[in-house]
Amino acid sequence: QVHLVNSGGGLVQPGESLRLSCVASGLTLDYYAVAWFRQAPGKEREEVSCVSFRELTTDYADSVKGRFTVFRDDAKNSVYLQMDSLKPEDTAVYYCATRASRYCGKYLPSEYEHWGQGTQVTVSS
DSSP: OOEEEEEOOEEEOTTOOEEEEEEEESSOGGGSOEEEEEEOTTSOOEEEEEEOGGGSOEEEOTTTTTTEEEEEEGGGTEEEEEEOSOOGGGOEEEEEEEOSOSSOOOOOGGGOOEEBOOEEEEEOO
């Protein structure tokens, strides 16, 4: 059985940083691309970043480009999202997700097979 476990969220002030983790079990994560989504209250789930297998490519939403960095540690079967210069508009529940593909692309949330449980990020002064 596949499990993705998210952690690393919290309450921070604007300008601070957080690192989110996505640790997999029951799945060899390095075979797949991994995406990070977020969902704020009353809003649709949106993709913020994606990393392909072997980190051949990384994608970022315009709203986080230059502030967020996605990377993977295949030895730990994990993917991370480093979030710097956080803004109040980054407040959301963040999820990692995978689908049966090695490469990133413009996929709908419904096209992802496995999801983490989410971790809350709150940016507030």
